[in-house]
């Protein structure tokens with residue numbers, strides 16, 4: 001095992017046989033990623049947990065007793081952080097989570113395997129929530145096709161649907177956080193968020209891979225709501 005430029009051991013994976021070059025590179029990146037190793041040590045389901053932790057450490061939007069909706073929650077890193085910070089583990093706040101994929105149980109988190117884009121998803125989520133939400137957060141990423149324009153439309157479509165849902169369920173002062181990638185939110189969505197929220201900013205957490213175009217839009221201080 002060789003050491004990388006920072007002195008850490010660097011794992012190299014053999015290619016050939018049935019393993020394709022793309023999976024060899026993916027596996028190497030996972031094995032050498034300090035956040036993946038840290039997540040294992042800290043008991044988090046994913047390295048993504050550090051992105052939410054970092055954004056909340058800076059902007060302080062997760063508070064005890066709040067109701068949080070986590071869209072695209074699997075394998076569960078964000079839900080783990082949210083459950084801890086709102087006190088859901090201790091029965092104070094609540095975390096409602098959905099994903100296309102199954103997700104193992106997390107104390108304090110109510111989960112449903114559901115496609116957010118299905119017609120009945122908002123209604124099911126509202127039923128699970130049983131009231132307003134203080135935070136709607138989405139780390140959803142649509143499967144990519146490799147066709148840039150199609151992928152871009154899918155990404156924007158997911159964020160717009162999440163924002164529309166947030167506008168329906170958020171309590172006054174509520175927060176919307178969503179993955180948007182490099183393009184940021186598109187102009188229409190950006191203007192709508194600016195109308196609906198007191199502050200709108202784009203955030204690139206350090207835990208987000210520097211070579212990825214991943215960004216988050218963080219809109220705080222919802223002006224609507226009951």
Ligand SMILES: C[S@@+](CC[C@H](N)C(=O)[O-])C[C@H]1O[C@@H](n2cnc3c(N)ncnc32)[C@H](O)[C@@H]1O
Nearest residue numbers: 046048072075076077078099100115116139140
């Ligand atoms: C980057 S992962 C989320 C990681 C998660 N935040 C964590 O901390 O572990 C993105 C997730 O979005 C989910 N997803 C994508 N489109 C979705 C949809 N239409 N409805 C529900 N989940 C979706 C995927 O199945 C995937 O698990």
